[in-house]
Amino acid sequence: MPFVPHTEDDISAMLQSIGAKSIEDLFDEIPVALQSEGLTQVPEGLSEMAVTRLMQERAEQDGRYLNFIGAGAYEHHIPAAVWQLVSRGEFYSAYTPYQAEASQGTLQVIYEYQSMITALTGMEVSNASLYDGATALGEAILMAVRAHKKARRVLVPRTVHPIYRKVAQVMVQNQNIELVEVDYDRASGIVDAASLPAGEYAALVIPQPNFFGRLEEVDALTDWAHANGALAIGIVNPLSLALLKPPGEWGAQGADIGADIAVGEGQPLGCPLSSGGPYYGFMTAKMALVRQMPGRIVGKTVDLEGKPGFALTLQAREQHIRRSKATSNICTNQGLLVTASVMHMSLLGPQGLQNVAASCHANTGELLKAVASVGAKPVFAGPVFHEAVIQLAKPAAEVLAALRQQKIVGGYDLARDYPELGNALLVCATETRTAEDIALYAKTLAAAM
Amino acid sequence: MLIADLSRPGRNNASQAPAAVAVNDLPAHLLRKSAPDLPQVSEMDAVRHYTRLSQKNFSIDTHFYPLGSCTMKYNPRAANALAMLPQFLGRHPSADAATGQGVLACLYELQEMLKDVTGMAGVSLTPMAGAHGEFAGVAMIRAYHDARGDAARTEILVPDAAHGTNPATAVMCGYSVREIPTNREGDVDIEALKAAVGPHTAGLMLTNPSTLGVFEKQIQAIQQVVHEAGGLTYYDGANLNAILGRVKPGDMGFDVIHMNLHKTFSTPHGGGGPGAGPVGVSERLLPFMPIPVVGKAGDSYRWLDEKDIPQSIGRMSAHMGNLGVLLRAYVYARLLGRDGMHRVAEFATLNANYLMAELRKAGFEVAYPTRRASHEFIVSLKKLRDETGISAMDVAKRLLDKGFHAPTTYFPLLVPECLLIEPTETESRETLDRFVDALKEILHEARTDAELVKGAPYSTPVRRLDDVKAARELDLTWRMVGR
Structure with a gap:
């Protein structure tokens, strides 16, 4: 029996101890009418060898493509040590660290993660992670509304990932919170602080880089938020922060410096693309907001002999203590992904991450030159990190289909969410793309147009 | 010892990152002024440090782990190995469905198996944890009442033995919460339930078997009380392992459920995640399922989205939830098969x-x-x-x-x-x-x-x-x- 170790002898001895005649007897409190007739859609079990064959065939069916696409998920090289270590059973098969003394490995990993992600974001505190970047944005909005106490409206630019905006809407809509859409400047592809609507808002969401890959004027936007009594919520690519000004330093100098909350998708720091998950969302904030944070937080403390150790802390915010008055219903983090991220950041270090970020930026620059030479020009003027919008001669869907024939995933079609941009395609070249890859892309694109 | 204590300025792993490239085309006011405080360690330092940390954990692979309501069963290694085949790992989530027919086939078949096991009419795999599935479920209850113009239903009933996520979820969906007491036998106090329901009742959230470790014997009567009052019933699948293959929540009359694949389908807990919390729905909640859902036409699979399910409560994640976890659950289900699930x-x-x-x-x-x-x-x-x-x-x-x-x-x-x-x-x-x-x-x-x-x-x-x-x-x- 798969994964059931009982022998016939075990079963009869155990039943005898219980005082039951059969395993069936153990279900005698369940009304007979409810007992199932059996399963019809679950096939017969397979051996490990047969399942391996099946999964390998499915994987081969999907094949390998050259990614020139980002849009919130980025192909990066992950050092081999990362997932070998993550797959150790002691990390992989442990549970939530409720028994702190038996979970010091997991707890210290989270503490180190909190230290590293706040180093990148320039923020003071971090939780142990959330489900993904999109839900992290939703939680940040809920948190800002709790902290603000008065306003229940939040400004969300259209330069934020369109799916993130949809996910946030699902998360806030039943709590009478209004997400107010802010348009972008058509020429530059960023938000103009001067165009932001007057009024009382709990927060302004500031993406950096934005969904188009463009760099927003984060200082002006942060200052606008603070001048208008709103919190500034940064939504950032953590890898970009090896190069870009961290949210903790955005805006005016002095007491008001920095975003109040910074969130984002942790995937670029050690999580494979994996068709979309599992990834993790990170959430960092100013110290003053720590008690408004959702999710787990790990703190350093001492044991009864004075030896340093780690424990879950500030649990009075959480659902298992506060129930209906909790800051969120979340009762997990994405522990294994955070573990991967900690190792990824340790192996790359500040210099390695900066090299990766710079290499992505340079490769995207090369890509833009190459595609411009075949007639696909950037749509927006101004600096980008490692992604940009280009204008095609025909609908992006047709071009993408042609690229697919050459085993290239050619970008993210913007037609559905930004019809005003025409035949616009969002493209990306990370450090994993070589000069040959880029030349092949440009050549194939030229043929497809 | 923290990894930071091992850090020495200038130490790095040159073979794992690309060479330095100058960046001189970005405006200075948007750039970082000083390098982030991240560790500068050798690969061996990092490997030893994290191997040592792992050794400070209890885990299923090292210890008996009888945590109630957490279902800490063995996580088959084949599930991990096969979910991490390079083609699955390398696939971009926004790549066209044509490039992902293999992975979509796995997800579609998982949906079908979960429908069978739970007796529900539809399954959406997208929620990323049990509590996330709860949110989707209660949001669907709300969408159902809203679609009928039934705005008076403002309260969710929760037994006092429930997980804390139940009341916290109800509040996130805009509901107030009323607790229902438990009787001496560990079952719901049905007289108290009868007194609590009414035109204000949006629904009841129930775990069965309950967190008290007993099967709720009066489940049919409970369903009747809530349904006659116009409320819907929610099944918290935390304890589904107790009845897998024997009793289907759909047969118990539940309108919406979530499953914890990291419990019942043996995907790893990972020190607190990632999990997966798919939701199953009855016929009347089918129009409200969270997207995306995998659809099949002929021999090909595709994502169903807003266009296909226009009344959907919407998206729960940026992509398709914790897809790698879903693949592990799929492998586990195929290894077990029908008979294995009964066992x-x-x-x-x-x-x-x-x-x-x-x-x-x-x-x-x-x-x-x-x-x-x-x-x-x-x-x-x-x-x-x-x-x-x-x-x-x-x-x-x-x-x-x-x-x-x-x-x-x-x-x-x-x-x-x-x-x-x-x-x-x-x-x-x-x-x-x-x-x-x-x-x-x-x-x-x-x-x-x-x-x-x-x-x-x-x-x-x-x-x-x-x-x-x-x-x-x-x-x-x-x-x-x-x-």
């Missing part, structure tokens, strides 16, 4: 009832002695505490010294000094016997040397931690207080 509930229940019987013989008091255990049961140590001053927490900590992870303690809140024990089907009789022996030893120690038990654990990397200091003198990063 899950059978042997989880056999193990729980055996352990309960043995512990009673050893002198422990169980909370519901007249009832069968489901896949878990509760021991109350109130008498031991009154007699010796030893608490459930003390016993839990002493178990760590004996080489066992502790059961769930102080949950559910209804039973004083409780241990909620869930052995799961993957443990052998010998392991259960050793666990009984350990608890017997602790009982003896409590009566003969209480201080020994109160001081536990001794053998773990740290002894009991000062939680008060952790909360009062917050040290949440290595920059906050100093190393």
Whole structure:
């Protein structure tokens, strides 16, 4: 029996101890009418060898493509040590660290993660992670509304990932919170602080880089938020922060410096693309907001002999203590992904991450030159990190289909969410793309147009 | 030792990152001024450090882990290996469905299997954890009432034995919460339920078997009371392992459910995630399912989205939830097959009832002695505490010294000094016997040397931690207080 170790002898001895005649007897409190007739859609079990064959065939069916696409998920090289270590059973098969003394490995990993992600974001505190970047944005909005106490409206630019905006809407809509859409400047592809609507808002969401890959004027936007009594919520690519000004330093100098909350998708720091998950969302904030944070937080403390150790802390915010008055219903983090991220950041270090970020930026620059030479020009003027919008001669869907024939995933079609941009395609070249890859892309694109 | 303590300026791993490239085309005011405070260590330093940290954990792979309501069963390694095939890992989530027919086939078949196992009309795999599935479920309840113009339904009913996520979820969906008491047998107090329902009732959230480790015998009557009042019923699938393949939540009359694949379908808990919390719905909630859902036309698969399910509550994640977790669950389901799934509930229940019987013989008091255990049961140590001053927490900590992870303690809140024990089907009789022996030893120690038990654990990397200091003198990063 798969994964059931009982022998016939075990079963009869155990039943005898219980005082039951059969395993069936153990279900005698369940009304007979409810007992199932059996399963019809679950096939017969397979051996490990047969399942391996099946999964390998499915994987081969999907094949390998050259990614020139980002849009919130980025192909990066992950050092081999990362997932070998993550797959150790002691990390992989442990549970939530409720028994702190038996979970010091997991707890210290989270503490180190909190230290590293706040180093990148320039923020003071971090939780142990959330489900993904999109839900992290939703939680940040809920948190800002709790902290603000008065306003229940939040400004969300259209330069934020369109799916993130949809996910946030699902998360806030039943709590009478209004997400107010802010348009972008058509020429530059960023938000103009001067165009932001007057009024009382709990927060302004500031993406950096934005969904188009463009760099927003984060200082002006942060200052606008603070001048208008709103919190500034940064939504950032953590890898970009090896190069870009961290949210903790955005805006005016002095007491008001920095975003109040910074969130984002942790995937670029050690999580494979994996068709979309599992990834993790990170959430960092100013110290003053720590008690408004959702999710787990790990703190350093001492044991009864004075030896340093780690424990879950500030649990009075959480659902298992506060129930209906909790800051969120979340009762997990994405522990294994955070573990991967900690190792990824340790192996790359500040210099390695900066090299990766710079290499992505340079490769995207090369890509833009190459595609411009075949007639696909950037749509927006101004600096980008490692992604940009280009204008095609025909609908992006047709071009993408042609690229697919050459085993290239050619970008993210913007037609559905930004019809005003025409035949616009969002493209990306990370450090994993070589000069040959880029030349092949440009050549194939030229043929497809 | 923190990884930061191993850091030395200028140390790096040159082969794992690309060479330095100058960036001189970005405006200075948008750039970082100083490098982030990240460790500068060699690969070997990092590997040793994290290997050592891993060794400070208890885990299923190293220890019996009988955490009640958490279903800590063995996580088959094949599921991990096959979910991490390079083609699956390398695929971009926004790539066209044409490039992902293999992975979509797995997800579609998983949807179909989960529909069968739960008796629901539709399944959406996208929620990323149990609580996330709860959110999707209650949001669907709300969408259903809203679509009917039934705005008076403002309250969700939750038994007092429920997980904290239930009331927290209801509030996130804009509902107020009313608790329903439990009777002496561990079942819902049905008279109190009848008094609570009315035109304001949006729904009831129920775990069955409950967190008290018993099957709710009056489930049909409960369904009738809630449905006649116009409310919907929500099944919290935390304890689905107890009835997998034997009782289908759909047959119990539930309108919406979530499953915890990291429990019932043996995907790893990963130190607290990632999980997967798919939702299943009855016919009347089909129009509201969260997207994307995998659809099949002829031999090809595609994502169903807003266009296909226009009344959907919407998206729960940026992409398709924790897809790698779903693949692991799929592999597990295929390994088990139909018969294997039946055996899950059978042997989880056999193990729980055996352990309960043995512990009673050893002198422990169980909370519901007249009832069968489901896949878990509760021991109350109130008498031991009154007699010796030893608490459930003390016993839990002493178990760590004996080489066992502790059961769930102080949950559910209804039973004083409780241990909620869930052995799961993957443990052998010998392991259960050793666990009984350990608890017997602790009982003896409590009566003969209480201080020994109160001081536990001794053998773990740290002894009991000062939680008060952790909360009062917050040290949440290595920059906050100093190393």
